[in-house]
Amino acid sequence: MLMTGVPLALLFAAVPACAWEDKSGADMPWLGGGGRAHLYHQRSSCMGCPTGYQDEERWGASAWSGKSPYATVGKAMAFLAENAGAVRSARSIGAGAIGGAGGKDGIIEPRALPYRMTVVMIEPTVVVMNFDLGAMIHEGEPRSGQIVGAAYIDGVVGYGTRVPATGSLLWFSPEAKAPPAPVANQSSGKGEIRVGGVTLSLERGADYWTVTRR
Amino acid sequence: MSRHAARNALVVILACIACAAGAAALDDRHAADPKLRRFVDSMHGETAAVHLGRIVYRKRWEELLTEALYQVAPRGSWSPAHPAWPAARSALADALRQQSVTWLAANRDEIRLVVNEQSVRAYTEDERARVAEFFESPGGRIWRDRRELSMRVRAYGLPLVIETETLPDLKRQDDAAGKALTSLPEEREGKVVYDFLQSPLGAKLLELQNEAWGRIVANVFTGEIDAWTLANKAALAKAVRAAAPGIPPPSDKTYLGKVTMDGGRGFTVTVEHYATLRPVGSYALNFSPNDLHWTDIAAAVPGMEPGQTRVLYRDASGHLGDRP
Numbered sequence: 001m002l003m004t005g006v007p008l009a010l011l012f013a014a015v016p017a018c019a020w021e022d023k024s025g026a027d028m029p030w031l032g033g034g035g036r037a038h039l040y041h042q043r044s045s046c047m048g049c050p051t052g053y054q055d056e057e058r059w060g061a062s063a064w065s066g067k068s069p070y071a072t073v074g075k076a077m078a079f080l081a082e083n084a085g086a087v088r089s090a091r092s093i094g095a096g097a098i099g100g101a102g103g104k105d106g107i108i109e110p111r112a113l114p115y116r117m118t119v120v121m122i123e124p125t126v127v128v129m130n131f132d133l134g135a136m137i138h139e140g141e142p143r144s145g146q147i148v149g150a151a152y153i154d155g156v157v158g159y160g161t162r163v164p165a166t167g168s169l170l171w172f173s174p175e176a177k178a179p180p181a182p183v184a185n186q187s188s189g190k191g192e193i194r195v196g197g198v199t200l201s202l203e204r205g206a207d208y209w210t211v212t213r214r
Numbered sequence: 215m216s217r218h219a220a221r222n223a224l225v226v227i228l229a230c231i232a233c234a235a236g237a238a239a240l241d242d243r244h245a246a247d248p249k250l251r252r253f254v255d256s257m258h259g260e261t262a263a264v265h266l267g268r269i270v271y272r273k274r275w276e277e278l279l280t281e282a283l284y285q286v287a288p289r290g291s292w293s294p295a296h297p298a299w300p301a302a303r304s305a306l307a308d309a310l311r312q313q314s315v316t317w318l319a320a321n322r323d324e325i326r327l328v329v330n331e332q333s334v335r336a337y338t339e340d341e342r343a344r345v346a347e348f349f350e351s352p353g354g355r356i357w358r359d360r361r362e363l364s365m366r367v368r369a370y371g372l373p374l375v376i377e378t379e380t381l382p383d384l385k386r387q388d389d390a391a392g393k394a395l396t397s398l399p400e401e402r403e404g405k406v407v408y409d410f411l412q413s414p415l416g417a418k419l420l421e422l423q424n425e426a427w428g429r430i431v432a433n434v435f436t437g438e439i440d441a442w443t444l445a446n447k448a449a450l451a452k453a454v455r456a457a458a459p460g461i462p463p464p465s466d467k468t469y470l471g472k473v474t475m476d477g478g479r480g481f482t483v484t485v486e487h488y489a490t491l492r493p494v495g496s497y498a499l500n501f502s503p504n505d506l507h508w509t510d511i512a513a514a515v516p517g518m519e520p521g522q523t524r525v526l527y528r529d530a531s532g533h534l535g536d537r538p
Contacts, residue, residue, distance in 0.1 A: 088507070093487060093495035112497060114485070114507075116532075131510050134528040136497050137487040139468050166532030167510040182506055207531045 019044070020063035025146045027160035030121040030213040031061055032198055037122050040066060060123060069148045069159070073119065076127050077152035078102055079174035081111070087129070087170065087180050089113045090136070092154035102151070110154040112136045116166070119148075119159040120211045124175035124196050127157070128183065128211070131167030161211040165204055242323065244330040253342040256349035257358055259329045262423055264318065265365035267325075267431025268372040274436055275372055278310070279303055281491040282443050286451045289469040289486075290525030291462040291538045298460035305457035307371075309450060310439060314373035317438055325431060332426040336418060345419060348410045353403030357411075360391035374435065440491055465538040467527040471496065473515060473536075474523045479503050481511045483526065510534065 020040040028036045040063040046054040060066025080087065095110040102108060114136050115129040134140050135155055147156040163169065169183040169191060176195045183191040183202060191202035191209070199214045244250050254260065280294075283302055292299060318325070333342065348354040367388050370381050377384070398404035410416045443450065455461055471486040481501040487494040501508045514534035515524050524536045 088499050090497045090499075093497070094489070114499065130532075131507050132528075132532050133470050133483065133485050133499075133526065133534065134468065134532060136485045137470070137494075139470070139528055140530065140532055164532050167534070168506050170506070 029159050032123040073148040073150045073157045077150040083179035095154040098151045108151045112154050117157045118163045126173045128163045129170040163209040242327045253346045256346040263329050263427035265369050266428030268369035270428045270432035287462040288465045288538045298458045301458035302454050305454045311373045318374050328430045336422045353406040357407045360395045363388040363391045467529050470526040475520050477520050
């Protein structure tokens with residue numbers, strides 16, 4: 001019984017461990033529950049796919065608890081679109097409308113925003129927006145690394161705990177139903193975000209704000 | 215190094231780069247068709263396609279020269295009113311035209327492919343034979359030669375050809391060819407030309423040449439010269455600076471657009487978008503003094519007063535300022 005049970009248990013335990021690979025970058029966002037998020041990647045066979053396989057990504061404490069970064073960012077950008085408030089945006093000149101990805105009447109018209117956006121925490125999601133006119137024209141936009149695309153904006157959303165210090169900061173959180181608002185005390189060089197019992201401290205350096213979870 | 219020597223050196227360097235790139239052989243399945251060859255050659259089809267392409271390309275040429283000069287020194291630091299602009303533009307035009315000639319020499323097959331494919335698509339074999347007969351007639355030849363000269367006059371100074379004649383010389387030749395055409399006997403060669411041009415066959419020919427050949431050649435060339443200009447940006451800038459002293463210094467910053475301050479100290483920012491050496495569009499944003507981002511703009515334009523307009527630049531770290 002013991003001889004059969006142990007290998008079986010090992011087999012079932014080993015399969016998922018082999019399937020999901022930890023691909024976390026050097027600077028992952030904070031987790032609401034504590035610590036840093038991890039990014040997991042899995043490539044699995046797919047009969048219906050032209051390539052014969054499909055890639056999946058999840059982020060969170062583990063692959064089992066995590067969501068796709070694309071889903072997290074998509075949900076955040078949809079929330080931003082509905083709760084723009086004083087956030088400046090314009091219909092993007094360069095990006096065409098996207099059908100079948102959500103939005104009003106099933107159509108998303110990507111917006112050009114004078115902000116770079118960084119997911120600094122997940123579960124709950126907290127996005128910090130730094131004012132940057134260059135973002136409207138893709139100037140200085142990272143093309144690879146810790147970025148996620150989003151249909152709602154003509155650009156990419158970054159993730160991590162470093163936010164470019166290019167101008168005033170706003171933040172928002174879809175899960176906390178917190179619409180975009182200025183980061184408190186930012187003029188002192190030490191900002192603060194309180195969400196769902198978690199406090200994020202932001203400290204300004206020469207070119208970046210560093211976000212720390214307290 | 216004199217301006218002339220600098221320009222010549224650039225032309226040689228650029229020609230070497232272009233030749234090294236070479237041109238891939240094209241698969242033109244119509245190339246061996248003798249009837250199609252007769253149709254195209256009787257009207258000097260390739261030559262017409264090149265000149266028409268040049269004429270269509272004119273607007274983009276002017277735009278390319280302007281945008282490429284703003285790669286040498288940023289917008290806001292100079293403009294067509296700057297004393298160094300005309301010489302810089304002339305040096306840039308010379309370099310790009312030389313490159314265009316090199317490109318055409320290496321890609322004649324591509325022009326022929328466009329001409330062949332569009333001709334086969336537009337005409338039946340019988341129609342092509344009738345058109346060839348017209349161009350082989352005395353009247354047809356005179357009309358073709360006159361049209362070719364008129365196209366060369368209209369395309370004078372544009373890329374793909376570097377003329378050896380002066381424009382006045384070319385105009386004189388064009389006038390003489392015009393006289394030869396109007397002197398054709400009305401009841402014989404003149405009538406042949408008139409009847410052909412009034413026929414559906416003649417109308418279709420003009421449409422084929424102007425709408426298909428000219429536009430496609432201009433399109434193909436646009437992509438090629440845009441890519442080449444961007445790839446050789448540094449060498450071009452160096453040569454233009456050598457040929458036109460007084461150009462403002464280069465900048466690592468990106469020109470974003472302009473900001474104006476209204477009577478209530480509110481800012482209107484116009485962000486201009488350029489991509490692949492062409493304007494894409496612009497965004498207008500207003501910031502009243504109680505806006506969170508008013509201070510971001512104000513910090514970038516110290517001392518700005520109502521009624522003033524300034525230029526905005528962004529450095530590599532994303533900081534905003536009004537100095538290039």
